[in-house]
Amino acid sequence: MPSSRWLGVGHADTSGPDAGVRATDQALVGDDAKLLVVFASESHDLSAMVRQISARSGGVPLIGCTTAGEIATSGPGDAGVVVTALGGDGFSVATTVATGLSHDLRVAGAHAADCLGSIEDRAHRVLLLLTDGLAGDQQEIVRGAYGVLGAGVPIVGGCAGDELRMTRTSQLYGDRVLTDAVVAAAIGSDAPLGIGVRHGWRKVGEPMLVTRSGGNRVYTLDDRPALDVYLERLAAPAPARASQEELARLALTHPLGLGRRDGEEHVRFVGGGDFADRSLSCIADVPQGGLVWIMEGDAASMLEATDAACSDSLASFEGRSPLGMLAFDCIARRGVLGDDGIRKEIDRVALSAAGAPVAGFYTYGEIARTHGLSGFHNQTLVVLSIG
Template sequence: MQPARWLAVGSAHGLDTRAGARAADDALEHGDAKLLIVFCSQSHDLPALLAELRQQAPGVPLIGCTTAGEIATAGPSEASVVVTALGGEGFAVETAAATEASQDLRLAGARVARCLPVREDLPHKVLILLSDGLAGDQQEIVRGAYSVLGATVPLVGGCAGDDLRMIRTHQLYDDDVLTDAVVAAGIASDAPFGIGVRHGWRRVGEPMLVTASAANRVYTLDDRPALDVYLKQLRVDEPADRDQEWLARLALTHPLGLARPNGEDQVRFISGGDFVERSLSCIAEIPQGALVWIMEGDALSVLEATDAACADSLAALDGNAPLGVLAFDCIARRGVLGDEGIRREIDRLAAVTSGAPVAGFYTYGEIARTRGLRGFHNQTLVVLSVG
């Protein structure tokens, strides 16, 4: 007998196209799948991979993206494919995609938010968003989705990666490999969803005033070139062969913290900079006049945040055991934890979920809006528990 609701995860290592088929075989435990969610390495032949997946599950809606590393129940990996399938009459799913998103990110968020199913018998809802984190101010996507759905529907998801090259990411939608896009799945369920959001970073050094910025680019801090101030605070000498990858790797473990009125810093991932005009580029907006700090963390603080995010997520399930967990974990946290630490982190996730499957990826930014308008995060772990 088919269960009323089910969720399963499959994963496969290797860059051959059959990796997708192997992962899908494990995820498709039942014959009434409503959705496939795919996370994979940028190194795959993406059109061929999608063709394999579609052959395994013809007609099943599919969303996904490339990553900066994949997460499955067995642990973190690279150059792999992770497939999550969910189905059963207790779920209803609709999907959508918005291309050329960078031309109007707010409009892209609004367009895909309209895919949420309307079913009175399935009162619990969530919108999963996967976006191109290199397309501009990601908070605009959240604002656009919020303008359609309001405060009653939580938003959750992450920004696609390209193994830290910071050049181009890809989003997957049914048969298509996209870039500069937002893809979404609106899910309605007869059981609750739970979301947990924690980062584990703390302020270091002196505060800096953003004296010139526009959207997600910071030009000056304390009236001096932003890149110069940032490197001076870190006491780092700029190498002769400087490039975007060098700066991105440095910024992985030294994000900016943006002071908020509620006293909780919002973390901003520095994705690159302009070595001529000496500016910094972030994944989301840093408003002029804001007070910012350089942030740091260690393995202990990051793992404590993991535990707290899981606990918050599970507490929202009203006592139900989770069917599965999706984790959207910033690549920067991976940089702090190291190879051994990320294995411990995923082990903790799996242990807390009492055997429920885990899937996810290392992101360039995280989405979690459960209250208020703001819902874009950096250097943060977002956990979605499916009840």
């Protein structure tokens, strides 16, 4: 007898006191719920919301995080809450949380991965991670988790947002609201779980050598101040050379790319520059000694990447439709696509889902490890298709 599996997505646009419960009611479309995944604007009273959701669901395991915008089947939105529920005897789920993330990202990643050992053995497994992207190098979390899981279990997820304030994000676990944490759900399923990863950026010009960097800050490129080299390469207009706001606008469509073997560069979003010490500030680690390219993209290339990511995530489904799709979409892509573009993007995702529900959020970094060990991305769309 085939196992039963179901997935539902609920969505509430407002930040009213019952928004979480309303979204949960919509999402719980079947019995035997195994997991709730909550993506919510930080404008909500998060503590009250998770308590209400837990009470409503009867204590179904819950993980979630705050966002820089939520994604539902109907399209992108702000200040709302999106709840995904999945259940049925075809799924097995275990959740865990690791706090004090910034103290030791690797150990936290390893701890988060431990929950996989608690689920029943299924043909298809994935570790879903929702992390505090402001806590440090997220690839360290992936390395820690990989050390526990090995190559056989894909890792997917995203970094929580705070509506671009870049000061504090929250992670949700059961009825707790945390920060500087990683929450995880190990999902085992009788049906495929597919992951697609694309960004839609392309390299421009010759590579530059990172001659001095520390963590997320790049001090020199080709032994010259990084900001000067960056502005010269882009022939930046005068306003971008003097105004943080104008520089940020220019950088939004011109991230740095780190060359990778498969040609799908790891993209590093340039968050800003220091006009005093002439350094560049990126959202993730840019290793010293490596080569970087300036990247460029436009709405068309972003949307092509969206289609490709969805298609990749469904590659193992052999033509069958998914139960649902989770999208982890970089906030910087939202900036390039614009309001109209992100609507089109989610429409395309929904089209790929072929009527199945879609949920997700705009992230501060995306996680997808399918082959090899690299798993942290920037300015990228990661899609998890659940069969």
